[in-house]
Amino acid sequence: MEFRLGNGYDVHRFGEGDHVWLCGVKVPHGRSLQGHSDADVGMHALTDAIYGALAEGDIGQHFPPTDPQWKGAESHIFLRHAIKLARDKGYEMMNCDVTLVCERPKVGPHAQAMRRALAEIMDIAMDKVSVKATTSERLGFTGREEGIAALATAALMTQR
Numbered sequence: 826m827e828f829r830l831g832n833g834y835d836v837h838r839f840g841e842g843d844h845v846w847l848c849g850v851k852v853p854h855g856r857s858l859q860g861h862s863d864a865d866v867g868m869h870a871l872t873d874a875i876y877g878a879l880a881e882g883d884i885g886q887h888f889p890p891t892d893p894q895w896k897g898a899e900s901h902i903f904l905r906h907a908i909k910l911a912r913d914k915g916y917e918m919m920n921c922d923v924t925l926v927c928e929r930p931k932v933g934p935h936a937q938a939m940r941r942a943l944a945e946i947m948d949i950a951m952d953k954v955s956v957k958a959t960t961s962e963r964l965g966f967t968g969r970e971e972g973i974a975a976l977a978t979a980a981l982m983t984q985r
């Protein structure tokens with residue numbers, strides 16, 4: 826059996842709007858995250874963690890932000906691509922862990938729905954998916970609520 830570990834990090838800034846997409850869940854909020862895609866910062870970090878575990882570059886290399894094809898794209902497209910790449914190489918997700926860094930919105934009330942959404946996209950059991958959050962104690966860009974940061978870890982293993 827072979828194990829591989831990857832990490833991912835992403836940031837998206839706030840702009841005008843009334844909701845944010847976080848780990849596949851539409852969360853009502855006074856502002857929206859800006860990006861070329863739907864700006865689901867948690868899903869992007871997890872996607873990058875899988876690419877990292879596979880040593881397969883990063884999300885921008887697979888889905889260039891200069892390519893109009895991905896304008897407004899739903900981020901499950903990116904995560905589905907990464908997990909398929911893992912499976913094509915003989916790996917399965919052992920477990921993954923996403924941390925969202927923001928003062929608001931509060932993630933706790935949505936964390937189970939986020940775990941469920943990510944698990945469904947990757948076609949894995951929900952107990953292999955963790956989503957949690959922290960504030961940055963009002964420090965820095967996340968503390969000033971200028972944007973949201975996300976970190977993710979993915980552990981892959983071969984079935985053999």
Ligand SMILES: Nc1ccn([C@@H]2O[C@H](COP(=O)(O)O)[C@@H](O)[C@H]2O)c(=O)n1
Pocket residue numbers: 926927928929930931932933934958959960961962
């Ligand atoms: N956006 C957030 C941030 C935090 N939480 C929950 O609150 C707990 C305390 O946060 P601290 O930054 O003060 O440690 C944290 O452990 C989360 O459970 C949240 O739900 N959403």
Ligand SMILES: C[C@@]1(CO)OP(=O)(O)OP(=O)(O)OC[C@H]1O
Pocket residue numbers: 835836859860861862863864865869884885886888889890891892895896903
């Ligand atoms: C996801 C992509 C898709 O074009 O665009 P963004 O929504 O801007 O997100 P980012 O995290 O900056 O990653 C780059 C791109 O791959």
